[in-house]
Amino acid sequence: MASVPHTASNARQDLYRRMDKQNTAPLWEVLHALIPDEPATRCKPYLWKYKDVRPHITEAGKLITAKEAIRRVLVLENPGMRGESCITQSLYAGLQLILPGEIAPSHRHSQSALRFIVEGSGAYTAVDGERTTMYPGDFIITPSWTFHDHGNPGSEPVVWMDGLDIRIVELFAAQFHEVYPEEVQPVARSEGAATARFGNGLAPLGAAAPFGKTSPIFNYPYARSRESLDLLSRDQEADPCHGWKMQFVNPLTGGHAMPTIAAFIQLLPNGFRSQPYRATDGTIYSVVEGGGRVTIGSESFEFEPRDTLVVPSWVPVSFQTAGETVLFSFSDRPGQEAMGLWRERRG
Ligand code: 1HN
Numbered sequence: 001m002a003s004v005p006h007t008a009s010n011a012r013q014d015l016y017r018r019m020d021k022q023n024t025a026p027l028w029e030v031l032h033a034l035i036p037d038e039p040a041t042r043c044k045p046y047l048w049k050y051k052d053v054r055p056h057i058t059e060a061g062k063l064i065t066a067k068e069a070i071r072r073v074l075v076l077e078n079p080g081m082r083g084e085s086c087i088t089q090s091l092y093a094g095l096q097l098i099l100p101g102e103i104a105p106s107h108r109h110s111q112s113a114l115r116f117i118v119e120g121s122g123a124y125t126a127v128d129g130e131r132t133t134m135y136p137g138d139f140i141i142t143p144s145w146t147f148h149d150h151g152n153p154g155s156e157p158v159v160w161m162d163g164l165d166i167r168i169v170e171l172f173a174a175q176f177h178e179v180y181p182e183e184v185q186p187v188a189r190s191e192g193a194a195t196a197r198f199g200n201g202l203a204p205l206g207a208a209a210p211f212g213k214t215s216p217i218f219n220y221p222y223a224r225s226r227e228s229l230d231l232l233s234r235d236q237e238a239d240p241c242h243g244w245k246m247q248f249v250n251p252l253t254g255g256h257a258m259p260t261i262a263a264f265i266q267l268l269p270n271g272f273r274s275q276p277y278r279a280t281d282g283t284i285y286s287v288v289e290g291g292g293r294v295t296i297g298s299e300s301f302e303f304e305p306r307d308t309l310v311v312p313s314w315v316p317v318s319f320q321t322a323g324e325t326v327l328f329s330f331s332d333r334p335g336q337e338a339m340g341l342w343r344e345r346r347g
Helices: 010-021 050-063 166-171 193-198 222-235 333-338
Strands: 046-048 073-075 092-098 103-109 113-119 124-127 130-133 139-142 148-151 158-164 177-179 244-247 262-268 277-279 283-289 292-296 299-303 308-311 317-321 325-331 344-346
Touching: 046 050, 050 073, 050 092, 092 148, 092 308, 113 325, 124 139, 130 193, 222 244, 222 262, 277 317, 292 308, 317 325
Parallel strands: none
Antiparallel strands: 046 308, 073 092, 092 158, 103 148, 103 177, 113 139, 113 158, 124 130, 124 148, 244 262, 262 325, 277 344, 283 308, 283 325, 292 299, 292 317
16 A cells, blocks of 8 residues: 655645544545554453452342342453453453342343353243253353343352343444343243254254244253263364364354354363464353463463453464363354454464
């Protein structure tokens, strides 16, 4: 690109002032920033230690109820984008707490959500008339525009990571939100109905996709993901960048489980040092098992179970494990793939 001298003459400055008055501006002053040579984002590498943030979640549990808060969530704010409620430039993440006996009232919105259970068992989330009980490591989906509420009839606090496509929906200004007329939606199906209908390698004849472009299965239990990783690792070499990595799929399409967010689970062996890897989908990880050290660009962090970390677009990541490690992750990859934008580079 030919460069334009930045020391614009007085005549240029004068022109710019007159342009400005008509809500116009000279492209040549901003062209390089608009079209950078490589991904440019304010998203920074970061790791939230669960042991540091958990006390704040616990204290919030004493100061506000889930009902009053609507959702009692600690937003994980990317340090490069404070105050914008986002963990990458396209995705939102937070840690949500529900205490025994509490409910989080029913509503629906265009934004899709995922839940990844971090601590505790026995709470449920209800999606479109079906409840599913949450256990650590479960990956649960709230499809776009489905009524959802959460409750905890159990005896332990339950914490999960929420992931939402808020910024993607905002970019298109396609947001809708509606409160359900009652606090809790009625139960319309048996627990496990969605899995029985679509999750056992079967589908009812002629069944329409109940959640449109989102997977008809809305709970992918950890026990099953873990078993898949275990068996995969017995018969196949670890990938030098990913170890053994699988994506959560929509059984009706074979594609990503959600139209806007991709979710993955991966196993890294003990003492593994992954080859540096970068991709254009900035990715959020939740550590499930194991631990070690992660290098993201020029920064390095120790990680242990329940920590959350973020790898920005096109920043190389490498994991060094101390113990067999399981990582859950999610990103905006489906949108990038649909638009032909997604790229990756090994090494
Ligand atoms: C939401 O509806 C939930 O349903 C969680 O649990 C987090 C963050 C922003 C907007 C809506 C939930 C949310 C949210």
